Amino acid sequence: MAKVIKLDLEEVVISNGEAGIVRIPYEELDFKPELHDEVELYQDGDNLIVTKCKKNSDSIEDKIHINIVNENSQQQSNNNYVQAGKVVNKTVYIILAVFLGGLGAHKFYAGKTGSGIMYLIFCWTWIPSVLAIISAISAAFKKSDGNGNIIV
Numbered sequence: 001m002a003k004v005i006k007l008d009l010e011e012v013v014i015s016n017g018e019a020g021i022v023r024i025p026y027e028e029l030d031f032k033p034e035l036h037d038e039v040e041l042y043q044d045g046d047n048l049i050v051t052k053c054k055k056n057s058d059s060i061e062d063k064i065h066i067n068i069v070n071e072n073s074q075q076q077s078n079n080n081y082v083q084a085g086k087v088v089n090k091t092v093y094i095i096l097a098v099f100l101g102g103l104g105a106h107k108f109y110a111g112k113t114g115s116g117i118m119y120l121i122f123c124w125t126w127i128p129s130v131l132a133i134i135s136a137i138s139a140a141f142k143k144s145d146g147n148g149n150i151i152v
Contacts, residue, residue, distance in 0.1 A: 001053070004037040014050065016041055024050055085151040086111045090144045093152065094136045101132020110152045 002022070006013035012033045014022045022041065026033075031052045033039075042049040088110050097106035104119025119128040135152075142150045 002039050002041050004033050004035055004039060007033060007035060014039060014041065022048065024048065087149050088152055090139060090142065090148050090150045093150065094139050097132045097136035097139065101136065102126070102129035104128060104132075106132060106135060112152075 002014050002016040004012055005015045005021075008023075011023045011025050012029065014024065016022060028048075029050055033052075038053040040051050040053060042051070093106055093109060096109050100106070102119070102123050104116035104123070107113075107116035107119055119132070122128055139150060139152065144150050
């Protein structure tokens with residue numbers, strides 16, 4: 001396997017690992033060479049035949065797709081509206097808000113430690129319980145992603 005290493009004004013410079021360097025005029029090629037093209041060289045008597053290797057469309061580079069999602073904080077865009085916050089499981093969040101919301105369990109689960117501590121301090125007033133029920137209802141109406149997660 002040889003490779004195009006240089007494009008001069010009148011000729012193409014091709015490097016063949018074992019044979020060294022070959023210079024071929026553009027007129028003798030049946031394709032438009034580009035830098036780093038892989039080509040095959042064939043000797044036909046005094047003539048040198050150069051063919052461009054077809055790129056395999058099933059190569060591994062064509063099949064690799066990487067998506068990175070930060071589980072701790074994520075943003076969703078919906079018609080120029082950007083929502084930022086913590087990603088939590090919708091079902092777990094609602095259950096914690098309904099049954100242990102007065103103690104701030106759903107806030108601790110969402111990573112909002114300061115709010116969770118405030119819920120604990122004021123749990124005797126029943127105000128955090130009312131707020132937790134409101135949070136549970138609000139979370140119930142949020143659309144979840146494919147994994148059942150929402151952003152709070």
